[in-house]
Amino acid sequence: MYVYLCGMICDMKGEYSVFFESKTYNTKYRTQFITITPDVEKYVADSGILEGTIVIQTLHTTAGIWVNENEKNLIGPTEEIGYASDLRRVLDRFADPMHDYGHNDIADSNNIGGKRNTHLCEPDENGVIQECVNGHAHAQGMILQSSISLIVHGGKLLRGGWQQIMLVELDHDRPRTVSFLIQGIQQ
Amino acid sequence: MYVYLCGMICDMKGEYSVFFESKTYNTKYRTQFITITPDVEKYVADSGILEGTIVIQTLHTTAGIWVNENEKNLIGPTEEIGYASDLRRVLDRFADPMHDYGHNDIADSNNIGGKRNTHLCEPDENGVIQECVNGHAHAQGMILQSSISLIVHGGKLLRGGWQQIMLVELDHDRPRTVSFLIQGIQQ
Amino acid sequence: MYVYLCGMICDMKGEYSVFFESKTYNTKYRTQFITITPDVEKYVADSGILEGTIVIQTLHTTAGIWVNENEKNLIGPTEEIGYASDLRRVLDRFADPMHDYGHNDIADSNNIGGKRNTHLCEPDENGVIQECVNGHAHAQGMILQSSISLIVHGGKLLRGGWQQIMLVELDHDRPRTVSFLIQGIQQ
Numbered sequence: 001m002y003v004y005l006c007g008m009i010c011d012m013k014g015e016y017s018v019f020f021e022s023k024t025y026n027t028k029y030r031t032q033f034i035t036i037t038p039d040v041e042k043y044v045a046d047s048g049i050l051e052g053t054i055v056i057q058t059l060h061t062t063a064g065i066w067v068n069e070n071e072k073n074l075i076g077p078t079e080e081i082g083y084a085s086d087l088r089r090v091l092d093r094f095a096d097p098m099h100d101y102g103h104n105d106i107a108d109s110n111n112i113g114g115k116r117n118t119h120l121c122e123p124d125e126n127g128v129i130q131e132c133v134n135g136h137a138h139a140q141g142m143i144l145q146s147s148i149s150l151i152v153h154g155g156k157l158l159r160g161g162w163q164q165i166m167l168v169e170l171d172h173d174r175p176r177t178v179s180f181l182i183q184g185i186q187q
Numbered sequence: 188m189y190v191y192l193c194g195m196i197c198d199m200k201g202e203y204s205v206f207f208e209s210k211t212y213n214t215k216y217r218t219q220f221i222t223i224t225p226d227v228e229k230y231v232a233d234s235g236i237l238e239g240t241i242v243i244q245t246l247h248t249t250a251g252i253w254v255n256e257n258e259k260n261l262i263g264p265t266e267e268i269g270y271a272s273d274l275r276r277v278l279d280r281f282a283d284p285m286h287d288y289g290h291n292d293i294a295d296s297n298n299i300g301g302k303r304n305t306h307l308c309e310p311d312e313n314g315v316i317q318e319c320v321n322g323h324a325h326a327q328g329m330i331l332q333s334s335i336s337l338i339v340h341g342g343k344l345l346r347g348g349w350q351q352i353m354l355v356e357l358d359h360d361r362p363r364t365v366s367f368l369i370q371g372i373q374q
Numbered sequence: 375m376y377v378y379l380c381g382m383i384c385d386m387k388g389e390y391s392v393f394f395e396s397k398t399y400n401t402k403y404r405t406q407f408i409t410i411t412p413d414v415e416k417y418v419a420d421s422g423i424l425e426g427t428i429v430i431q432t433l434h435t436t437a438g439i440w441v442n443e444n445e446k447n448l449i450g451p452t453e454e455i456g457y458a459s460d461l462r463r464v465l466d467r468f469a470d471p472m473h474d475y476g477h478n479d480i481a482d483s484n485n486i487g488g489k490r491n492t493h494l495c496e497p498d499e500n501g502v503i504q505e506c507v508n509g510h511a512h513a514q515g516m517i518l519q520s521s522i523s524l525i526v527h528g529g530k531l532l533r534g535g536w537q538q539i540m541l542v543e544l545d546h547d548r549p550r551t552v553s554f555l556i557q558g559i560q561q
Contacts, residue, residue, distance in 0.1 A: 016203035016390040018425040018559055020527055051205040053242050053336075053368060055427050055523045059534030061443045067333040069248045071306040073289030074325055081302070086288045090326040094281065094468065101460045102447030115455070119445040119536070138448055139464040142517050143329050146441040146537065149242045149336040149427075149523040151368040153207055158366055160246030162306070163333065179532055181427060181525040183558065184370065185205055203390040238392040240429050240523075240555060254520040256435045258493040260476030261512055268489070273475045277513040281468065330516050336429045336523040338555040340394055345553055347433030349493070350520065371557065372392055 012051050017186035019047035022179045027169035030097075030137075031088040033066070033075035034167045036178065037159075040150075043180050044157045052184015054157065057147035059179065062137035062171040064144025070164045091140050091170075101135025137170035144168050152184055199238050204373035206234035209366045214356035217284075217324075218275040220253070220262035221354045223365065224346075230367050231344045239371015241344065244334035246366065249324035249358040251331025257351045278327050278357075288322025324357035331355050339371055386425050391560035393421035396553045401543035404471075404511075405462040407440070407449035408541045410552065411533075417554050418531045426558015428531065431521035433553065436511035436545040438518025444538045465514050465544075475509025511544035518542050526558055 021043050025034055036056075044054060056065050068074075076085030107114030109127030123129045150165075151158040159165075167178055208230050212221055223243075231241060243252050255261075263272030294301030296314030310316045337352075338345040346352075354365055395417050399408055410430075418428060430439050442448075450459030481488030483501030497503045524539075525532040533539075541552055 012205045016388075016559070018386045020425060020525070051207060051368070052370060053240075053427075055525050057525050057532065059532070059537065061441075061534070061536045066329065067248075068325055068328055069306060071290055071303065073292070073303050074322065081289070083289060083302075086290050086322050087326060087329065090282050090329070095464050102455070102457060103445055103460050105447070115457075116445065116447050119443060135448065135460050138442055139461060141442055142440065142461065142464070145332065145519065145522070147522060147524055148332070148334060150334055151207070151242050151244050151366055153366070153368065158244065158246070160248070160364075162248045163246065177534075179525055179527070181425070181527065183426060185203070199392045199394075201390075238394060238555070239557060240427075253516065254435075255512055255515055256493060258477055258490065260479070260490050261509065268476070270476060270489075273477050273509050274513060274516065277469050277516070332519065335519070335521060337521055338394070338429050338431050338553055340553070340555065345431065345433070347435070347551075349435045350433065372390070 012185050015186055017049060019049060019182040022177055024175045024177045025167055026175050028173045029077065030169060030172055031076060031091060032169040033070060035070045035164050036167050037165045040165050040180065041157050044152055044182060047182040048186045049152050049182045049184040050155050050187040052152045052182060053149050054152055054180060054182045055147055055149050056165065057179050058167065059177045062134055062141055063176050064141055064146065064168045064170065065148050066144050066166045066168050067148060067163050068166065069162045070166060094143065095136040095139035097136040099136065103135035103138065104133040106131050132171055134171045140170045144170065152182060155187060199372050201372035204236060206236065206369040209364055211362045211364045212354055213362050215360045216264065217356060217359055218263060218278060219356040220257060222257045222351050223354050224352045227352050227367065228344050231339055231369060234369040235373045236339050236369050236371040237342045237374040239339045239369060240336050241339055241367060241369045242334055242336050243352065244366050245354065246364045249321055249328055250363050251328055251333065251355045251357065252335050253331050253353045253355050254335060254350050255353065256349045257353060281330065282323040282326035284323040286323065290322035290325065291320040293318050319358055321358045327357045331357065339369060342374060386559050388559040391423060393423065393556040396551055398549045398551045399541055400549050402547045403451065404543060404546055405450060405465060406543040407444060409444045409538050410541050411539045414539050414554065415531050418526055418556060421556040422560045423526050423556050423558040424529045424561040426526045426556060427523050428526055428554060428556045429521055429523050430539065431553050432541065433551045436508055436515055437550050438515055438520065438542045438544065439522050440518050440540045440542050441522060441537050443536045444540060468517065469510040469513035471510040473510065477509035477512065478507040480505050506545055508545045514544045518544065526556060529561060
């Protein structure tokens with residue numbers, strides 16, 4: 001199925017070049033999988049890199065990058081399809097949002113003896129700290145990586161027919177920034 | 188145990204070069220771990236890259252790349268050792284092939300109201316679609332990555348004594364293509 | 375929150391350079407998360423690379439690299455906080471150290487019919503092999519990667535405010551080597 005003619009471009013010398021870009025996506029719900037393949041392919045085309053690599057990196061601790069099939073029964077949205085998506089179920093069985101996490105026991109004026117007394121935002125005028133209760137999302141972040149490297153070949157992102165690049169929201173709706181660095185030989 | 192002399196090659200300038208190769212492996216069974224280290228090391232040697240990196244990428248959504256120990260009790264084959272390999276048990280507890288997945292409920296002439304009505308192959312003359320029942324394999328694909336980056340140092344793949352590069356089949360027997368891009372300073 | 379001015383450095387040509395370094399960390403207990411961000415940032419600064427990437431790679435099969443928040447309730451140490459850290463609980467539910475693993479059934483003079491008769495250290499004078507009972511740690515090593523790639527941008531490691539680079543010990547206390555390769559355009 002996948003045939004590559006390996007000739008003059010298999011071992012290529014030339015001018016090294018780097019291209020950098022960032023984009024912010026507004027996520028809408030927990031375990032949203034946003035397909036970002038068109039952006040990735042546009043940046044690869046814009047870069048003019050012929051042979052090289054792209055690193056795709058989130059700047060967040062409760063979001064990840066995943067390369068797989070974006071079929072709706074796998075990825076949801078759960079609310080739209082009317083039943084839990086396959087991957088939400090699997091991720092939640094790995095690290096259940098309803099379990100207790102020490103990370104969620106936030107020390108503030110409402111909870112003086114809370115276990116988590118560092119890595120906190122500033123309290124409001126009532127001494128209450130607005131933090132996400134997201135221990136499960138950090139744990140799920142062990143599975144879905146902060147960054148991936150993919151190959152750029154023949155001036156294009158190398159990917160199989162079913163491979164899509166997805167940004168995965170493990171926490172709640174918010175802006176999420178993804179950065180892209182493409183390096184290689186420029187045409 | 189691991190000692191590196193860090194001298195003139197620690198900060199190296201020179202001609203940037205890229206080497207690309209692909210190879211297809213015929214997998215034989217579910218959760219097969221195929222050691223591809225000899226191929227990786229051959230490509231690194233062929234490339235002549237002295238200092239740089241290699242990206243190893245599958246072009247599939249139900250296969251992954253893993254760097255670890257290829258001991259038979261860990262990786263199997265289950266049928267050969269006569270008991271379930273450790274990692275098949277762990278992967279299947281994470282995403283059980285016997286569970287129900289919406290992804291497996293394929294809409295065709297045998298199953299008119301099936302949930303999965305996109306991302307399908309063409310039906311045959313009887314309206315039946317030959318698709319793998321592989322929701323579990325996509326879920327296990329969250330754990331085993333589509334691509335990895337490793338270091339090339341001193342003209343060789345950098346790896347610890349027990350580290351082997353493995354292609355992991357999460358679905359059934361089939362051809363699987365892996366691509367390799369090596370970039371860096373050529374000797 | 376994250377704003378990047380994308381001007382002259384977005385598409386940059388220049389002299390390609392590679393920087394390599396290794397460091398050994400002495401881990402102290404199972405599921406220790408050691409923050410190595412200061413070392414990573416020092417090596418990026420030392421390299422003088424302005425735009426490029428860094429690959430961070432362990433040379434071990436029961437240790438991993440993770441990018442996330444180093445909050446003590448998440449990562450422990452369990453003994454210090456007085457309760458199991460969130461991530462130790464999640465990792466151990468994924469692959470329980472108390473379960474049976476074929477990998478742990480070591481064939482030596484104490485256990486003649488042991489399943490694991492390859493990938494072993496030399497026996498001592500009594501025919502006893504000193505091997506870690508660490509099947510769970512290899513399995514957990516499917517989750518925590520051997521290597522990661524991150525972006526170097528504007529002469530600095532690109533990371534979000536909560537992102538820390540951590541070496542994760544999945545087995546027992548021992549020396550662990552991490553290697554760093556930075557490549558890109560040097561200033």
